[in-house]
Amino acid sequence: METIENYLKKMNMTYRVIPAEDRIILPYTIDDRRFLLIIDRSDKWVRFFIIIVEADELKNVDKAQLFKSLLEANGQLAEIKYFITDQGSVGVIGHEGVASLSFEGFQEEYNALPYAVSYFIANIASPLKLDVKGLEE
């Protein structure tokens, strides 16, 4: 985690460390909405993710079309991987191997996430008339 913190400092990012969960949290404003970018790690992987829409906001959404759009985007966009949680929330996630971790690789993986949120709002949520609210104040 020290290496990751050093990378974030180098990128001038504001972050919060949650030692009990071994996580780093970065508040992020994307398209005027607030999100949390979360970084954690296992022995082998550094994981970056943002939950874009919580499951309860998807009750009236055409799930089949949503899933199709997410999987199509996964094929078209490099470094971007949309996923859903066991609870049904939609997010974007990236992994970087601990053994191959470099500042450039970290930065590339990290930068893809806010772009993916923006892409989701404009190209996936909008046609489905899904209002992405982000976190409440």
Next chain:
Amino acid sequence: MGSVQALGTIGVTAMAEILERVMQYLKSLNLSYEVKPVDGEIHRVVVPYSVPDDSLKFDVYIDVSGQFVRFWVLIMLADRVLSEKKCEELYHELLIANGQLAEVKYFITKKGDVGVVGHEGVKVLTVDGFRDEFRAIPYGIIYFLTVIAKKLNLSLTLPTKDELSIYT
């Protein structure tokens, strides 16, 4: 957000250097390969792969372009007809797996083919990163066949080379 922009063009020399590195990495992993030019900006490296007990054989495609090295395989073609309900269940399982498996990214084409894909930026390409991305492809296929297909009671075999010829 440079990492997700459209692929740009790079010089012929730079492209040759990237391709050379990809070939070196494959040699270091003891994998045979064949290089096939696709168009002016992409070179495709075809890597025949079989799982340790030889029960599963397939080609992994590695497309080398200006910004990314793209690893991909199609697992199930769109002509495999699934009911709407089964299709939604499959997509749901693929998206769940995307969150659980590091480096494995399931996707579908516009046509509806299902595959697994990975990208590595050429600027950050290392042998370790290359190996991680490459290994994720066979792992993604095996996971699809042994976990996802099994859970959904889908009986399938991987597309044949003939069936894939229009893509490759």
